[in-house]
Amino acid sequence: MRQPVVPAPPKIGVDIPWVVSWSEEAPAGVGPCPTVDGQVAALQAWKPGQGKPLNARNHLRRQRDSVRAMLCPMCGEPTPDDDRWSRTGRFVAAGVLRARGLTGALPADLDDDRVLLDCGSIAPLHFRCTPAFERALPPSLVTDPDLKGFPPSWVVVPLYVEARQSVTGKAVPAVSFLQVVGITNDRDPDWRSRLPQV
Ligand SMILES: [Zn+2]
Numbered sequence: 001m002r003q004p005v006v007p008a009p010p011k012i013g014v015d016i017p018w019v020v021s022w023s024e025e026a027p028a029g030v031g032p033c034p035t036v037d038g039q040v041a042a043l044q045a046w047k048p049g050q051g052k053p054l055n056a057r058n059h060l061r062r063q064r065d066s067v068r069a070m071l072c073p074m075c076g077e078p079t080p081d082d083d084r085w086s087r088t089g090r091f092v093a094a095g096v097l098r099a100r101g102l103t104g105a106l107p108a109d110l111d112d113d114r115v116l117l118d119c120g121s122i123a124p125l126h127f128r129c130t131p132a133f134e135r136a137l138p139p140s141l142v143t144d145p146d147l148k149g150f151p152p153s154w155v156v157v158p159l160y161v162e163a164r165q166s167v168t169g170k171a172v173p174a175v176s177f178l179q180v181v182g183i184t185n186d187r188d189p190d191w192r193s194r195l196p197q198v
Contacts, residue, residue: 017133018072024050025047028043029042036175064178070124074133085124087147088137089118092116093115093194094111095191105155106155111187112191117148118181119180121159121179130147156181157181161176
């Protein structure tokens with residue numbers, strides 16, 4: 001008798017990025033979180049591998065861990081300084097990011113013409129992990145042919161959601177994800193021409 005073909009379950013770090021949520025990982029309100037030095041952050045159950053992987057949804061805690069500790073979003077292991085890569089990151093001048101509202105988040109002494117590598121919520125990956133990671137991403141995100149080396153310095157920008165305190169019902173800001181922005185040594189003298197049109 002022929003054996004039925006049972007597909008192997010998807011493996012974290014091989015088929016499924018370490019950073020994504022699984023369907024059993026329910027939101028768990030807000031509370032202090034070490035990923036943001038004890039600030040209030042959005043929390044989520046930690047049960048990787050349980051239920052179904054939700055490729056389009058980062059796990060709140062793992063995403064913050066990945067940026068805070070420079071962990072590869074695919075395998076969850078630390079990336080060394082000389083092995084950090086991003087395809088989805090975009091080069092953008094500091095002045096343009098400030099015009100988009102990141103004013104307080106960038107160091108005040110960073111010139112407006114300094115070119116940054118805005119990686120959004122996707123921490124840089126090991127070179128060896130990029131093909132598997134990109135297979136798991138929506139193709140619309142993997143359009144840039146250039147795999148960019150992540151610069152040796154960067155800033156982390158917390159993104160906030162509004163949460164309600166359970167006792168008082170008062171609105172409090174809670175960190176959801178962390179945005180990571182690399183700081184290159186390049187300058188863009190024409191950065192003003194790239195400002196958003198008003
Ligand atoms: Zn990796």
